[in-house]
Amino acid sequence: MKTEVKPPENIVLIGFMGSGKSTLGRELQHMLGYELIDMDQEIERQQGRKIKEIFSESGEATFREMETTLLRELMAHGAEKRIISTGGGVVKSEANRVLLKQMGYVVWLRAPERIILERTSRNRDRPLLDQDDPLQMIRELLAEREPLYAGASHLQVDTGGLDVHELASGILECARYFFSNPQSHA
Ligand code: S3P
Numbered sequence: 001m002k003t004e005v006k007p008p009e010n011i012v013l014i015g016f017m018g019s020g021k022s023t024l025g026r027e028l029q030h031m032l033g034y035e036l037i038d039m040d041q042e043i044e045r046q047q048g049r050k051i052k053e054i055f056s057e058s059g060e061a062t063f064r065e066m067e068t069t070l071l072r073e074l075m076a077h078g079a080e081k082r083i084i085s086t087g088g089g090v091v092k093s094e095a096n097r098v099l100l101k102q103m104g105y106v107v108w109l110r111a112p113e114r115i116i117l118e119r120t121s122r123n124r125d126r127p128l129l130d131q132d133d134p135l136q137m138i139r140e141l142l143a144e145r146e147p148l149y150a151g152a153s154h155l156q157v158d159t160g161g162l163d164v165h166e167l168a169s170g171i172l173e174c175a176r177y178f179f180s181n182p183q184s185h186a
Contacts, residue, residue, distance in 0.1 A: 009081045009179050010074075010104030011171070014149055016142060017088040017126050018119035019109040020159045020167075025085035027168040038085045039070055046070075051087075055127040064093055071099045088141075089128070091148040100152050105175045108153035112160060113138055154178060 011028060013021040022038060029036040043066050044050055054063050067090050074084060084103065090096050100106050111119075117135050124130050129137055150156070155174050159167060 008075070008102070008104050010084050011082075011175055012084045012086065012100055012104050012106045013109060014086050014091060014100065014106060014153060015088065015109035016111070016116055016138075016145065016149075017129065018116040019088070019111040020119075020164070021085045021088075021109055023164055024109060024159075024168060024171075025083050027164045028083045028171070031168055031172065032081075032083070034081050034083050036083045036085065037074065039067060039090065040087045042070060043067070043087075050125070052125060052127050052130075060089075060127075064089070068093060068096055068099070071096055071103070075099060075103060088145075091145060091152045097148065097152040101154070105155070105178045106153045107171055107175075108149045108156045110149075110156060110158050113142070115160070 011034075013025055015021055025036050025038065028034070040051055043054070043063070047054060047066070049057070051063065054066070067087060071090075074082075086100070090100070113135070116138055120126055120129050120138075121134065128141065131137060155171070155178075157167060157171065162170070
């Protein structure tokens with residue numbers, strides 16, 4: 001008899017800084033009771049330093065390697081059901097884009113530029129935007145990354161019009177359909 005290997009049923013949130021991944025991740029965790037892995041927080045915990053320090057002391061390339069290592073560790077856990085909230089630059093690496101899709105249902109959260117600017121200017125924790133003209137940087141990075149988010153995701157969600165509970169409910173419906181329908185994994 002053929003043994004079916006079940007693909008992992010994680011819900012993976014991707015999207016630009018300030019697109020609402022952490023807030024939505026917490027809402028999904030609340031609704032589903034799944035473990036929530038916030039990749040930035042997990043890397044900070046493993047490293048014992050803040051992302052800002054990792055960037056300034058070790059450089060962005062090293063941080064990207066840490067992201068890939070963490071994705072591989074999460075994959076090694078097999079078919080657990082978790083919510084994984086990623087850092088906005090995780091899609092820069094092709095290896096990561098492939099891993100993300102193998103991990104489960106990948107949801108790309110989108111927010112308008114002005115919301116991203118407003119949310120990210122509340123603190124200076126994001127080294128890539130800690131500069132004189134963050135809006136210009138947001139525009140450049142969005143132009144570079146939007147095609148990557150598109151290619152790495154199964155679902156694209158505009159976060160502007162709905163509250164977080166409505167968004168999470170809609171995403172859950174889509175995820176249930178995806179996981180119940182093996183053809184959709186192609
Ligand atoms: C980054 C996004 C950040 C964090 C790091 C780099 C990026 O995560 O991983 O500052 O390159 O877009 P958030 O998207 O959670 O802010």
